[in-house]
Amino acid sequence: MSPSPVQSDASGDGQLDTFPKLLLNHARVRGSKIAMREKDLGIWQAWTWQQVTDEIRALACGLAALGFQRGDKLAIIGDNRPRLYMGMAAAQCLGGIPVPLYQDSIAQEMAFVLDNAEVHFAIAEDQEQVDKLLEIREENSTIQHILFDDPRGMRHYDFPFLSSIETAQTAGREYDKTHPDFFEQSVEQGSGADIAIMLYTSGTTGNPKGVVLTNDNVIITARNGIIREGLTDKEEVVAYLPMAWVGDNLFSYAQSFVAGFTVNCPENGATVMTDLREIGPTYYFAPPRIYENMLTQVMIRMEDASKLKQRLFHYFMAHASRVGTQILDGKEVRTSEKLIYRLGDFMVYGPLRNVLGLSRIRLAYTAGEAIGPEIFEFYRSLGINIKQLYGQTESMVFICVQPDGEVYPDTVGTPAIDVEVKIDDNGEVLYRSPGVFHSYYKSPEATASTKTEDGWVFTGDAGYFAENGHLKIIDRAKDVGKLNDGTMFAPKYIENKLKFFSFIKEVVAFGDACDYTSIFINIDLEAVGNWAERRNLAYSGYIDLASQDEVYDLIQDCVDKVNEDLSKDPRLGKSQIKRYLILHKELDADDGELTRTRKVRRSFIAERYQPLVDALYSDVPECHIETQVKFEDGRTGTLAADVKIRNAKQYSPIAKAS
Amino acid sequence: MYERNIGEVVLEVKNISLSFGAMRVLNNISFNVRQGEIRSIIGPNGAGKSSMLNVLNGFYHPQEGTITYRGETRSQMKVHKAAEQGIARTFQNIALFKGMSTLDNIMTGRNLKIKANILQQAIYWGKAQREEIEHRKKVEGIIDFLEIQAIRKTPVGRLPYGMQKRVELGRALAAEPEILLLDEPMAGMNVEEKEDMSRFVLDINDEFGTTIILIEHDMGVVMDLSDRVIVLDYGLQLADGSPDEVRSNQKVIDAYLGVAH
Numbered sequence: 001m002s003p004s005p006v007q008s009d010a011s012g013d014g015q016l017d018t019f020p021k022l023l024l025n026h027a028r029v030r031g032s033k034i035a036m037r038e039k040d041l042g043i044w045q046a047w048t049w050q051q052v053t054d055e056i057r058a059l060a061c062g063l064a065a066l067g068f069q070r071g072d073k074l075a076i077i078g079d080n081r082p083r084l085y086m087g088m089a090a091a092q093c094l095g096g097i098p099v100p101l102y103q104d105s106i107a108q109e110m111a112f113v114l115d116n117a118e119v120h121f122a123i124a125e126d127q128e129q130v131d132k133l134l135e136i137r138e139e140n141s142t143i144q145h146i147l148f149d150d151p152r153g154m155r156h157y158d159f160p161f162l163s164s165i166e167t168a169q170t171a172g173r174e175y176d177k178t179h180p181d182f183f184e185q186s187v188e189q190g191s192g193a194d195i196a197i198m199l200y201t202s203g204t205t206g207n208p209k210g211v212v213l214t215n216d217n218v219i220i221t222a223r224n225g226i227i228r229e230g231l232t233d234k235e236e237v238v239a240y241l242p243m244a245w246v247g248d249n250l251f252s253y254a255q256s257f258v259a260g261f262t263v264n265c266p267e268n269g270a271t272v273m274t275d276l277r278e279i280g281p282t283y284y285f286a287p288p289r290i291y292e293n294m295l296t297q298v299m300i301r302m303e304d305a306s307k308l309k310q311r312l313f314h315y316f317m318a319h320a321s322r323v324g325t326q327i328l329d330g331k332e333v334r335t336s337e338k339l340i341y342r343l344g345d346f347m348v349y350g351p352l353r354n355v356l357g358l359s360r361i362r363l364a365y366t367a368g369e370a371i372g373p374e375i376f377e378f379y380r381s382l383g384i385n386i387k388q389l390y391g392q393t394e395s396m397v398f399i400c401v402q403p404d405g406e407v408y409p410d411t412v413g414t415p416a417i418d419v420e421v422k423i424d425d426n427g428e429v430l431y432r433s434p435g436v437f438h439s440y441y442k443s444p445e446a447t448a449s450t451k452t453e454d455g456w457v458f459t460g461d462a463g464y465f466a467e468n469g470h471l472k473i474i475d476r477a478k479d480v481g482k483l484n485d486g487t488m489f490a491p492k493y494i495e496n497k498l499k500f501f502s503f504i505k506e507v508v509a510f511g512d513a514c515d516y517t518s519i520f521i522n523i524d525l526e527a528v529g530n531w532a533e534r535r536n537l538a539y540s541g542y543i544d545l546a547s548q549d550e551v552y553d554l555i556q557d558c559v560d561k562v563n564e565d566l567s568k569d570p571r572l573g574k575s576q577i578k579r580y581l582i583l584h585k586e587l588d589a590d591d592g593e594l595t596r597t598r599k600v601r602r603s604f605i606a607e608r609y610q611p612l613v614d615a616l617y618s619d620v621p622e623c624h625i626e627t628q629v630k631f632e633d634g635r636t637g638t639l640a641a642d643v644k645i646r647n648a649k650q651y652s653p654i655a656k657a658s
Numbered sequence: 659m660y661e662r663n664i665g666e667v668v669l670e671v672k673n674i675s676l677s678f679g680a681m682r683v684l685n686n687i688s689f690n691v692r693q694g695e696i697r698s699i700i701g702p703n704g705a706g707k708s709s710m711l712n713v714l715n716g717f718y719h720p721q722e723g724t725i726t727y728r729g730e731t732r733s734q735m736k737v738h739k740a741a742e743q744g745i746a747r748t749f750q751n752i753a754l755f756k757g758m759s760t761l762d763n764i765m766t767g768r769n770l771k772i773k774a775n776i777l778q779q780a781i782y783w784g785k786a787q788r789e790e791i792e793h794r795k796k797v798e799g800i801i802d803f804l805e806i807q808a809i810r811k812t813p814v815g816r817l818p819y820g821m822q823k824r825v826e827l828g829r830a831l832a833a834e835p836e837i838l839l840l841d842e843p844m845a846g847m848n849v850e851e852k853e854d855m856s857r858f859v860l861d862i863n864d865e866f867g868t869t870i871i872l873i874e875h876d877m878g879v880v881m882d883l884s885d886r887v888i889v890l891d892y893g894l895q896l897a898d899g900s901p902d903e904v905r906s907n908q909k910v911i912d913a914y915l916g917v918a919h
Contacts, residue, residue, distance in 0.1 A: 041798035042810065152803075153861060270808035633853075 017192030020093040027053040039267040060090035062172025070095035078125020080239040087123040100244040107132040127153040192216040202595040210441030221396040221435035222254035224417035233260035235283040246393040276357035284364040288371035316344035324381025372500030373409035396435035411470035428477045481512025487574040501558040516578040518616035573653030584641035665693030674723035685893040701890035715740040744836035756815035767832025820851040
């Protein structure tokens with residue numbers, strides 16, 4: 001392999017095998033280059049690698065002064081803030097283990113993780129998070145000290161165990177003076193085999209599990225990703241996904257520490273799209289739903305544009321969908337087509353990329369859920385190199401990645417560098433890589449049942465290698481079931497097909513050990529609401545809209561189309577949807593219906609809406625239901641509705657299941 | 659709870675009466691406001707609450723009585739004097755510049771603080787430029803405080819009602835007032851929006867030490883937020899005291915719940 005600055009930095013004869021060592025190296029090599037930015041008071045504030053290092057050093061010493069020991073855990077709770085990322089690094093400098101938590105978790109969910117991980121120290125972003133920690137601390141908790149970033153509203157909080165990050169840093173600078181070699185020695189003691197971080201997986205069933213990852217796991221995987229895609233220290237990323245999620249840790253932290261590129265923190269959650277546009281990231285990750293949302297926004301706004309603009313847009317988009325992806329993949333295209341594409345780039349594609357904040361994108365990833373082929377093609381035809389990858393927390397993300405020029409919407413690509421992938425007899429995907437996690441924290445049984453002695457990890461996903469050598473994932477292995485007549489039933493596969501329609505937000509499919517497939521649908525309030533407005537349909541809110549006959553007609557078309565599609569599949573042809581309903585309530589993570597990463601918890605939903613499921617498997621046209629809901633502040637209320645049920649059109653399967 | 663930091667009397671009205679023709683809107687009203695407190699005026703529709711605020715900031719001129727503010731006693735306030743001396747307000751019906759952005763609307767709240775003359779401003783040079791940067795900083799601080807970064811550049815006409823209320827509060831704050839008059843800041847809001855607004859009122863009072871005079875219909879909100887409450891009914895002063903005192907006052911109960919005749 002050709003030598004690159006990244007490689008010499010990261011592999012450097014095993015010298016730079018921990019995050020603190022990488023950090024100190026950046027301070028030496030590119031000390032004046034921007035490491036982090038944050039938009040504050042309307043202005044992008046920047047920290048160079050040298051400044052970041054100084055801040056982290058002060059914070060690490062401050063933590064040490066508070067009694068933080070090697071091996072202690074540091075909980076990190078809040079939005080993507082530079083200070084919280086610095087907290088992560090500070091813990092690692094002391095040989096401690098950062099444990100980022102989902103910031104929108106309620107206190108009770110946090111209590112489990114804090115307790116399970118034996119957390120003594122925590123860094124919280126603001127009053128909201130501090131309040132949760134105080135609540136947890138009252139019950140029972142091992143928390144000894146809480147540091148916070150934003151003091152607002154806490155002027156009157158007078159607790160000896162609560163102080164600001166700044167106070168800790170001031171104390172840390174003093175500590176550093178009186179213990180001159182402490183920091184360097186502390187960093188020196190670390191090695192690649194040490195635990196770098198613990199990430200709790202949201203878990204579709206049971207309590208979350210703490211995935212323990214070593215420095216080697218994280219750093220080698222991050223570096224392999226950088227090498228495969230040819231990333232450099234000039235990349236710009238926007239950190240906006242939850243810090244507790246492995247993807248954010250890889251893209252906004254680990255890879256930045258390895259390659260030395262810049263991480264940008266948005267002003268707050270609501271300004272991400274504006275901030276994205278101002279920064280113009282070159283390297284970007286987003287789950288499919290964000291790409292979907294952006295596309296929906298564009299389409300909605302185009303409908304309000306003038307006739308001329310609409311004509312231009314549709315003409316050039318049609319052209320792009322013909323030749324755009326070929327041009328992106330560097331394939332041969334007729335010169336005239338190329339010229340028209342270039343004109344389109346000037347008139348439509350360029351401005352559109354700019355509006356989306358994707359003008360400078362060199363590499364965009366998506367993962368987590370299947371992405372709709374049309375959505376995927378839309379971005380690629382605009383010249384945005386968006387690729388799918390396949391991974392999980394246990395592998396520090398990378399298992400498979402789509403190689404440049406070989407991007408297909410229905411597969412997740414070929415194994416990443418140093419990753420081996422195989423399919424076992426049950427169709428489950430297994431992998432082995434340097435990123436394979438150390439263990440699940442304090443649960444050797446779970447570790448043993450997921451990871452074999454020689455390092456192979458069960459993904460829990462069912463899939464196979466397509467003829468072109470790319471991995472194709474169908475569903476969760478345990479979710480793939482059978483209808484009573486023996487037809488294979490892949491719920492996720494059906495759900496995803498429906499979710500590709502912009503009017504449909506969530507779907508829950510039932511069918512395992514049943515006579516036929518039936519589904520719950522959540523409509524997309526924005527898209528359907530807009531559609532309703534255009535037709536002068538009045539509605540008062542989600543429940544009202546979801547129960548209207550016109551909306552049912554709209555959804556009926558989508559369901560029928562999916563059935564037609566399914567009928568063409570030799571294996572799934574007979575698992576067509578027979579009955580469906582539009583749920584009266586939006587599925588919500590606060591009610592436990594979705595995981596924090598927005599995956600549906602099918603069995604929980606089936607239990608909660610048992611009367612509706614029963615109604616789907618009878619022939620009643622309507623069903624009354626009352627549901628308990630939880631508001632964001634923790635109060636509960638009841639929601640009652642009459643939900644209509646409809647039958648879908650059936651198509652005769654083209655090929656019978658053999 | 660923590661100790662509230664309430665100081666001396668800053669504003670005192672004595673025997674205020676206001677009539678429009680034969681219509682007596684306020685009848686012999688007297689009360690005072692202490693530094694740093696949240697003082698509420700409640701009462702049924704048409705009780706004279708908004709009129710009282712209008713008297714305080716000089717919009718209406720009472721026929722009788724005196725207003726003492728900052729040690730100066732006078733028979734009426736003048737609108738521009740009130741503003742210059744640190745009294746800012748929001749309105750029951752939103753009075754923003756609909757076509758201007760959130761940022762620009764709040765910037766107008768800085769109007770009285772601008773020292774540069776019109777010529778300097780026109781060429782945006784020297785003092786005017788330095789000033790503008792200072793003011794923008796203040797305004798950004800308010801935007802951050804009210805958590806409205808995402809609508810910074812949005813024309814306020816396009817914002818939902820609750821957000822417009824928040825922008826209006828932002829504009830009043832931009833004047834760095836000593837006394838903030840809030841006329842039904844929570845009218846027409848849902849529970850969540852009311853909670854947000856209540857939090858902002860408390861935070862403003864706490865962080866900036868601003869004295870707040872609040873008119874509000876929602877009893878729950880008033881009783882939770884206020885240090886002292888005045889009750890008006892048909893221009894008469896029914897009661898004045900702590901929320902608990904007011905709540906248990908028979909006259910107030912009668913006015914609100916009706917009384918058997």
